[in-house]
Amino acid sequence: MDIRQKLVILGEAAKYDASCASSGSGRQGKDGFGKACMAGICHTWAADGRCISLLKVLLSNTCIYDCAYCVNRVSNDVPRARFTPRELADITVEFYRRNYIEGLFLSSAVMKNPDYTCEQMLEVLRILRNEYRYFGYIHVKLIPGSSQEMTDRIGLYADRVSVNVELPTRASLKLLAPSKQPEHILSSMDRIKQAKEQNAEERRHFKNAPLFAPAGQSTQMIVGATPDSDRKLLALSGALYKTYQMKRVYFSAYMPVGNALMLPGPERPVPLRREHRLYQADWLMRFYGFSTEEITEGTNDNLDLDLDPKSAWAxxxxxxxxxxxxxxxxxxxxxxxxxxxxxxxxxxxxxxxxxxxxxxxxxxxxxxxxxxxxxxxxxxxxxxxxxxxxxxxxxxxxxxxxQAQLSLFTDETALPEPEAFRRLRQAAGGELL
Ligand code: SF4
Incomplete structure (x- = not known):
């Protein structure tokens, strides 16, 4: 398979990850090329949600896990591909030099095990930063369950690191992504937070100490793959900002991928407006002093799709x-x-x-x-x-x-409930991660 074919497959496989906006990093180098701006890399979004100023790509889409909501799951019949670390580093540099991109968003399916996957991603970063002297923006998606050492080493090369929380409750995660442990996700986030604090302390004493993930950490939650309410999504999002000093929690409306029978199919799409309302609510919590309770009180635990949450509260x-x-x-x-x-x-x-x-x-x-x-x-x-x-x-x-946008979507109430929804409704409690 040539590089172009790999790029098509692995670029396509990465497009479902929403958490790749970039900002807050001021990395500069003296004897190389590239520079990440504090004001954020200018980027734009293609019609399918892809951020097109970062090279958004997977190192591999061959996964050992079987997360029901993911196109790359082991049981899905899709073409598979894998870059070598050098191939990916070369593409990044060539694209940067041609002005196609302003940074790299690197993620991967889980190959062999989390540490092996992180090691491969680390090698891409090492080649870019140490051999090619590339100082542009890099965002790396860490694999939950990888060792602390991997987190520490990747954080020293990357501008932003993230770990996807994916679903807000243990029950949802257990049903749809049984290989993922909530403890692994949370401990990776905790390690990033601790490493950033240690780094800040080191830099107080040694000004030239290398920066650890200067643009902080972010995460992503899938919306609508399970019956979890907006109240739960916002409660978890609020807790993540507070506990792990997240820069950003992204919401990604579930898109039917392959024939995951447990989940909503194309005839039952998640309204994109729901994702939009969650972002508005998230903004109210971060910058306007609203609490989750204030935003969701008096609702049926889900935000009003017709009204922005601030007007609804007023x-x-x-x-x-x-x-x-x-x-x-x-x-x-x-x-x-x-x-x-x-x-x-x-x-x-x-x-x-x-x-x-x-x-x-x-x-x-x-x-x-x-x-x-x-x-x-x-x-x-x-x-x-x-x-x-x-x-x-x-x-x-x-x-x-x-409003007319809504008419594009089918009347959800008339459709049968997907299997995952039914089983999750029956699951005892809805304990947040
Ligand atoms: S581990 Fe990641 S890539 Fe693999 S199936 Fe789950 S979500 Fe997809």
Whole structure:
């Protein structure tokens, strides 16, 4: 098989991994080429979700495991391929020099065992960094169950490392990915966190000590392959940010791959809007001071697909509105639908100079289409209806053009429940990882 054929197979096999955005690394080299920018590598997303400015590829798609949701599982009948470490290092360098890519996202199926797989990936990194003196961005997906030593060595070469948590509960993982141990996933994350802390300490004493994964760690959860609710996904995501100092938790709507009979088929797709709502909720938890409970209270544990989670929360809490933008604290202003972090800061800065009026808000970046129902400025209210109005949900629901997307999906309630859903519903408890 020539390199081109391998690239087609292994690039295709890697496209299901969503966790490859890059930022936060400032690696530079003196006597080589390439540079990772703190501001993040510019990248774009192809229609199928592929990030096309990083070379996103697997070292091998021949896996010994049989995770039901994965195209590379041992029981799936797909073409298999494997790069040698030097082949992959050469391709990366050649693509970088031709300006096709700005970095590498390297993952792999589990060959032989986790440590052997990590060793092979480590060799790619060694060739790139030590032989070719390549200092561009590298993100490596670690294999749960590999040794601490492997994590430590890979972290010294890579800008970002990640371990996929995949599913939020032990029951889901046991049913769909029985070879994966929750303890292995969590201990790899813990090791990355500890190694980063040790590295920070070393660099306090020795300025030239090499950086360990300067862009931190991230993870990915699959959405919709199991009946796990958004509440569970968000609860785990919140815990991961807190416990392991994750830079990012990615959500990836399950895409039917092969004929995994236990899982939703193409006739029962996971609405991409669900993934979008989870990202919005994740953003609210990280930057707007919302808790998981606040976001999911009063729902059936899943986010409203028609409303963004902040608007949905505001509708459930009419008693908190309207907010007077001239006197309310920053944290309260942040909770107004249509006001983001930047516009909230601008409002605080502007009101130091004088009274903020309704007509100023749009210029400060406020999306008045939503915010008008939830704010007053100098006591003046500009909305067509008050926050407690029963029509508020309808008013704030996404526009019909966005709604129309839903018509692409089949009516889920009319379809039979997949086998995995039925078995998971019967499983005792839903203990988070
Ligand atoms: S270990 Fe990774 S590559 Fe292998 S089947 Fe599971 S998810 Fe797929």
């Amino acid at each position: 509708i459930r809490h009419p008693e908190q509105f309207p907010v007077e933008v001239n006197t309310a604290p920053y944290e309260t202003i942040l909770r107004v639908p249509g006001i983001g972090v930047i516009s909230a800061k601008r409002i605080i800065a502007a009101r130091r100079l004088g009274a903020v009026r309704l007509e100023h808000l749009r210029k400060l970046g406020v999306v008045m289409k939503r915010a008008q129902y939830f704010v007053t400025a100098m006591g003046k209210f500009g909305g067509r209806a008050m926050p407690g109005n029963p029509m508020m949900r309808e008013i704030l629901t996404d526009s019909p053009s966005v």
